[in-house]
Amino acid sequence: MRRTKAEAEETRNSILNAAERVFFEKGVSTASLDDVAKAAGVTRGAIYWHFSNKTDLFLELYNTVNLPLEDMITREVERPAAEVLCYIEKSAGHWLDELAADEHRQRIFTILLRCAYSDELLPVLEKQQEVDDRHTVMLDNAFAKAKSEGFLNGNWTPQSATKALCWMMEGLCSDWLLFGRRFDLASEGKDGLKRLFDSFRQTPATAEALTAS
Amino acid sequence: MRRTKAEAEETRNSILNAAERVFFEKGVSTASLDDVAKAAGVTRGAIYWHFSNKTDLFLELYNTVNLPLEDMITREVERPAAEVLCYIEKSAGHWLDELAADEHRQRIFTILLRCAYSDELLPVLEKQQEVDDRHTVMLDNAFAKAKSEGFLNGNWTPQSATKALCWMMEGLCSDWLLFGRRFDLASEGKDGLKRLFDSFRQTPATAEALTAS
DNA sequence: AATTATACAAACAGATACGTATGTTAAAAC
């Protein structure tokens, strides 16, 4: 039953799709390759032909959706300082919109949140860490730029603002993904962002009052 | 080799301790009962004598540390409205202190964060949800009390403040527990809380300015 | 048109984990 190149690519993709669903439902460690094979309508033979083992399958799966998933803020912020806070808030909101709309990403993210990492998935963990660190640096710089020109409220330092933002996003997403998404991620998330960023900014009332006095 | 009651209780405890370490290191699903038995210096026979299976062992383990772990805010807040925000902030800070000092709780929490839940651990998930819901209601009420007497900044509603606080705590703890605790949980956490609660409060500048105008 | 390599399915072998059944020893119970 030799298939054509295109057909083989199809089965490869169907295996990846099945793996995504099965890993999401049963967890990476408890799911067997036979589970994946049955879900894909093939045998383990097909899986072992396209992938070397379960870890490799998971890594390939991770790579397929990795690129768009990586960064909330993709590059150094080159905005005027007055717009920086607005830009970060919009980027974070946009990132939430995309996650809310893309079930693909939701499953991958959930799998990553739930997987133990400890065993042979260390490369994934390390990559995540690295992306996270780069991200933190960029946010720090952006908030520092805002701070240097007086757009960041005195309560907040660049570092503390970065952390507050990251923790809020992380808690928000964990809550939604791990605990059965019982609320509207995009609207509630952006609402929370709005309030947080309001407290980052000089509040209008304060600013007015200060200039008036 | 029949042991006395006290000795049996000892082995039972040593099994629980071993399970905590092994589950923490290998994850609940990938750890075998033989791993736990070896770590405890017994055989699987002892485990099956004290517990019916791995799920039961995990549930018992969860119950042993459940009570102190449950609530950040233990009961309805009966403080004067002026002190409510301060009380919540202190409670959250105290909860972080306790977590940072108790490796026991750290492991259990990490295990809970990493476990897939999907299979036979649903009762744990449901219990967590229930505790979480009660907690949310209490926080909502507490923030509402603060709001009703003007101690909550206009930017924030009771609900949004509750969510911001919970998400921050969740993100903070996830970051620390899942990603190798690369910072000081208690100090950095309380610092973040301080800034968040500052933005909850009427900022002194604003309050003064408003009363002055 | 014959050959070869591809894309799998099916069969096989080894390891591992689980649950249970059985054995054993010493503490309790009488």
Next chain:
DNA sequence: GTTTTAACATACGTATCTGTTTGTATAATT
């Protein structure tokens, strides 16, 4: 002091999963 029973250890059978090997039909190659 004998019997019973609690507290395990050991042994067994079975299911499952993994990785590899073998088989096979067909696309691609020549």
